[in-house]
Amino acid sequence: MARLAGIIERHANRRSFLKNGITAAGAATVGAGMMASGLSALAGEREHERGGITEGDAAVLRFLAAAEILETDLWEQYNELGGVDAPPSAYQTGLTVLDGDMPQYIADNTDDEQSHELFINAYLMSKGVKPVSLEPFKNLEGSQVTEIPGVASRKRLTNLMQLSVDTSWWTRYRSGDQNPDLGDSFPNAVPTLATGKFTAIPRNNAELGITVTSLPVDNHIQAIANTAGFHFAFIEQGGTSLYAAMAQKVTSLEVLRIVLSIGGTEVMHFQTWHDKAGNAKPLTDGALVFPDLTNDIPQPESLQSNLIMPEPTVFLSKKFPVCSIIRPTARKGIAMGAVNALTKDGLFIGQTPDFFEFLADLAHEADEAERELER
């Protein structure tokens, strides 16, 4: 209860800072500018823009900081268990079935997310805006693997052991006449993965299979590695759309530069994982069925594994010619949409009401942000 009270107090402080602090500072800058040199209010506002950031830009960056902290937390778990510095195991070998370089890619994706998180928070602080911390919510039990030191004792923000992975991004990026921004929805490429609750990491030593490096790996462990492979792409396609949508809401050119530059790496992550997921080994593990997306003939284009480039599709309006694009990119409700998608993914199973409240609050602030046009 004490913790919840503390969080509410922090919210209140942040709100009053965002609503009053920046506005007041902006007004002071405008006033000082007018008195000192007779500059117009417009010039004063531009001055303010160079020195600080707008309330909307702060809200967008604070939400993105939270998203990056969540990404870091989940990627760290994958990296500890299957990254290039993890000890050889059946899980890691199962991942290399998707691509021999998977452990390196996992480590690099983890580095990238850490850098995004640290950069955005440092930038916020440089502008006098409170950085985002999710440390109070890092209380979830993770994998209980004891054969890799430190894994079992570390507390987590995200849960990778009860996932319902949405794989509709696969068919969405292969569609040539539909777009979620125009109201279309898409079937899953791996339907069973979306309907059950599956682990994407080894939960214990048996599922890790330490030192077992020969192929084929145990069917269940390969299913866990396959699940991870599709989850990687699910996470990064979300980041791809999130940044493209957020870019349309920011005011400062420098903040736009940050959003575009980081967002571009999310696209690269997604593209990499999209390519690898198609190599997941076809198998059945209980209720979980990975279809053969590579060899099944006839394979409809909506599933064909080598169609990893975004198929040109309808964009903005059906009156225009089709265009190869990121999808979706509509900005309305994008932040809360991201929170809901991650919640549905099972990533937050076990989290507390105050965690959801904190995240929803950040999302609402970001969803309210709109680009401020020069008058």
Ligand SMILES: [Fe+2]
């Ligand atoms: Fe990121």
Ligand SMILES: [Fe+2]
């Ligand atoms: Fe990412």
